[in-house]
Amino acid sequence: MTKAPNIVLGVTGSIAAYKALDLVGRLRKKGCRVTVIMTGNACKLVGPASFEALSGNPVARELFPDSKPQNIEHISLAQLADVLAIVPASANFIAKAAAGIADDLLTTVALAVRAPVLLAPAMNVNMWENRIVRQNVKRLADNGWRMVEPESGRLACGAEGNGRLASLDKIENEILCLLGWKDDYRDIPLIITAGRTEEPWDPVRFISNRSSGRMGMALAEQSARRGAKVTLISGPADVPAPEVFKHITVNTAAQMSQAVLKELPHNRALIMAAAVADYAPKNIASGKIKKNNDDDMTLTLKKNPDIIQLAAGRRKAGTVLVGFALETDNLIANARKKLAAKKLDLIVANPAKTLSSENIQAVIIDQKGNTAKFPPMPKSRLAGLILDRTIKLIGADK
Ligand SMILES: Cc1cc2nc3c(=O)[nH]c(=O)nc-3n(C[C@H](O)[C@H](O)[C@H](O)COP(=O)(O)O)c2cc1C
Structure with missing residues (x-):
């Protein structure tokens, strides 16, 4: 931060x-x-x-x-x-x-x-x-x-x-x-998700990912500074949350989905920076699963709700959706596909190596196909560039 x-x-x-x-x-x-x-x-x-x-x-x-x-x-x-x-x-x-x-x-x-x-x-x-x-x-x-x-x-x-x-x-x-701060988000309500989700399979174990939460927290901090009424919906993260209008903490993708869909009608934009698990264990054991004599252990996973896709289907006209695509291969092609399939207004594509880093090397793509490639930079700086573009999309019917 x-x-x-x-x-x-x-x-x-x-x-x-x-x-x-x-x-x-x-x-x-x-x-x-x-x-x-x-x-x-x-x-x-x-x-x-x-x-x-x-x-x-x-x-x-x-x-x-x-x-x-x-x-x-x-x-x-x-x-x-x-x-x-x-x-x-x-x-x-x-x-x-x-x-x-x-x-x-x-x-x-x-x-x-x-x-x-x-x-x-x-x-x-x-x-x-x-x-x-x-x-x-x-x-x-x-x-x-x-x-x-x-x-x-x-x-x-x-x-x-x-x-x-x-x-x-x-x-x-x-x-x-x-201070170099702008006031262009004054009183604009928006949702930012941050952090990772943790999907439990027994009371002491879960599946998660390496996201630090830095990107989402930087977005929340900077949009709040620019005057936005930020609803931050965050899972576990390695960095503290900034002071915002409303902060909802969750653990699982299902909880995050519920919170996002509940808050969506009251907000002008949703920026989904959280690293949400695509799959969760199908069954959660009520007691700690004991080690047995088998060498293998099978965990069956089920698909989690696709939060941004659900949001795209339910949003009011004019609600801006910004997604993130973390890819190991074909970064730009895969991000373009995601942008179109999920009907996003903007997508921020970044390679997996920047997941828990302080820096990020990102490509921002909009619906018209405009693609802006950026050199590695601190996540706080990229947050400003994402917000500059998001406010233009909100601005059309501000
Ligand atoms: C009740 C009261 C109100 C005052 N309001 C002002 C004021 O609004 N603006 C101003 O320039 N001086 C005002 N003064 C005069 C200053 O207090 C005075 O010039 C003083 O030397 C300023 O000291 P400073 O600049 O070190 O704070 C006021 C004085 C009093 C007693």
């Missing part, structure tokens, strides 16, 4: 400081780690304890903290940040940052950071329209800081005008863009 990005969130002494609490929760929901730095004046408006509770991290406040002599706080925070977001940014902070002043923890981190910086100013309309503030804002924007301009409306001081903190939707979106 990809590492969770670190957002360092600077909160300054603006009346809108309390809104940053909500932003912490939103970013964590998207899978980010959040570390909050508060200025002394921000602490007079909102208690650091609330930020600590919501972020799950101590709030950094001091340039010279009493403890932690082993590291230099402002340098480690600057290095930690994948994005530094100042929300809300006071006129005072903006002025100091524009002048290169570094007289507290936040302004010092802002000078030392190499990651992208986002600024969401909030202040009284006269302050916002003051030429000195405009010049300072321009100076920071010219230096590459991303500006989320305040909005017009009723301000805390009672005045009407520009200066109200931009909407959290907008700020969150800009932060995610700086």
Whole structure:
């Protein structure tokens, strides 16, 4: 799984400081780690304890903290940040940052950071329209800081005008863009299956396969980050499941089939990345089967339900189906056959050697016969490419 990005969130002494609490929760929901730095004046408006509770991290406040002599706080925070977001940014902070002043923890981190910086100013309309503030804002924007301009409306001081903190939707979106994340799946419900199935033949034994679950988990993680309401239906896997809208765990193909068909009507797409056993033992012994004197032992198998084929037959018009084909021979020809036979919209073909690996060498084929061959790459990266194509198919009647 990809590492969770670190957002360092600077909160300054603006009346809108309390809104940053909500932003912490939103970013964590998207899978980010959040570390909050508060200025002394921000602490007079909102208690650091609330930020600590919501972020799950101590709030950094001091340039010279009493403890932690082993590291230099402002340098480690600057290095930690994948994005530094100042929300809300006071006129005072903006002025100091524009002048290169570094007289507290936040302004010092802002000078030392190499990651992208986002600024969401909030202040009284006269302050916002003051030429000195405009010049300072321009100076920071010219230096590459991303500006989320305040909005017009009723301000805390009672005045009407520009200066109200931009909407959290907008700020969150800009932060995610700086991380290279998209928001194209916002609120789209989709099912992703992941992991392998285990088909028991007595209470202690089962038939399974070598799938690690990495591909399905990466798809679930990334589509959730892109805003999807993910129902993850997973069998056993070697990697942990990401936080998603709904998580259903199963063991057997029959259980997975039941769960998928139940959830299908409420979803816009089904991505079947799970390695489902084609066959299961016909009979499951109620007690452990004992070793006897015979050299051979026969296990009779029966065919499991073909989940994606069943889904293709029952889906509502417009539900997108994405399948995977794991092949040892004739990869592309076999994948094309599967795509047509099961009426899939997209198929991801990959050779068996990538089964439990971190990397995958895949070919993506669509219904029109377009074939995209990719070099070996991390499964997390391929997940992004699959999602880029799936959203286009969903998009037609979004
Ligand atoms: C109740 C209250 C609300 C304030 N709201 C704002 C504000 O929205 N925007 C702003 O730029 N300054 C605001 N200020 C003024 C700042 O707190 C002040 O300029 C302070 O020096 C900012 O410090 P900091 O940038 O280090 O956090 C407010 C002050 C008070 C007392």
